[in-house]
Amino acid sequence: MDILIRPADPTEYAPLGEITAQAYLQDGLLAFGDEDDWYLGELKDVAKRAAHAEVLVATSRTELLGGVTFVPASGPMAELARPGEAEIRMLAVAHAARGRGAGEALVRVCVDRARAAGCTGVVLSTQHTMHAAHRIYERTGFVRAPGRDWNPIPGDDFTLLTYELTL
Numbered sequence: 114m115d116i117l118i119r120p121a122d123p124t125e126y127a128p129l130g131e132i133t134a135q136a137y138l139q140d141g142l143l144a145f146g147d148e149d150d151w152y153l154g155e156l157k158d159v160a161k162r163a164a165h166a167e168v169l170v171a172t173s174r175t176e177l178l179g180g181v182t183f184v185p186a187s188g189p190m191a192e193l194a195r196p197g198e199a200e201i202r203m204l205a206v207a208h209a210a211r212g213r214g215a216g217e218a219l220v221r222v223c224v225d226r227a228r229a230a231g232c233t234g235v236v237l238s239t240q241h242t243m244h245a246a247h248r249i250y251e252r253t254g255f256v257r258a259p260g261r262d263w264n265p266i267p268g269d270d271f272t273l274l275t276y277e278l279t280l
Contacts, residue, residue, distance in 0.1 A: 116215050118222040121159065121168040121180060129170060129180045130157035136179075136205035141242070156203060166190040169222060171206070171215035178215040179206030183223045185230050193261060193275060194236050199227035201237040204246065217249045224253060228280050235280065236261070238273040250276045 121129060133156045155161075162168050162182045171178040184190045184200040194200040201223050206216045227235045237255070239246055261275035 115173065116178065116213070116218045117172050118169055118218050119172070121163060121170045123160070123163075125170055125177060125180075126159035126163065126168075127157075128177050129168070130159045132177065132179055132207045133157065133159075133203055133205040136208065139208060156205075162190060162203070166202070167226070169219060171210075171219050173210075176210070177207070178210040178213070179204070179219065181205075181219040181223060183226055185226065185232065192265070193238060193263060197233040198277075199223070199230065199232045199235045201235060204237075211245070216246065217253065220249055220253050224278060224280075232280055235278045237276050238263070238265075239276060241272075241274060247276075254278050 134153050137153070137156055159168055159180075165188050167183040167185065168180060169183055170180040181204040182190060182202040184194065184202060186199070187194065187196070190202060191200050192202070201220065204216060204219060224235055235255075236258070237250065239250070255276040255278045258275045258277040261277065262272055263275065264270075264272050
């Protein structure tokens, strides 16, 4: 299957937001677990992400497979990137499209974009249970950076793991 990675078109924001939200819901990745989770709105709001970062999509000839938010520099969408680092956020692939290479293709394009922008590295956060994503990150050269793990919800036990890639 041919997978094309390109910038998201505004007409794709709502479908991509739904793919991202459903990926998190179906995989049990929301801290509060259901449709009432505050983060669900963030996952669905692709237009907000696109206003402050690059939103890329993976498509086949006939379908939207998934997407990612690429943050090439500091700004409202950067959570843990240091100066000179790019950040990958909200990588999601539709359940029906998993296992076809879309997730890895999205990560590789983000790394290529970071390299082209002169970044010194790329970082990302992930959850303990995202084992398939961890395999993608490790295949593409990322390594765990436990010293950069962090808690996005103050006062809660929820900890995100950090992976980094030096360019």
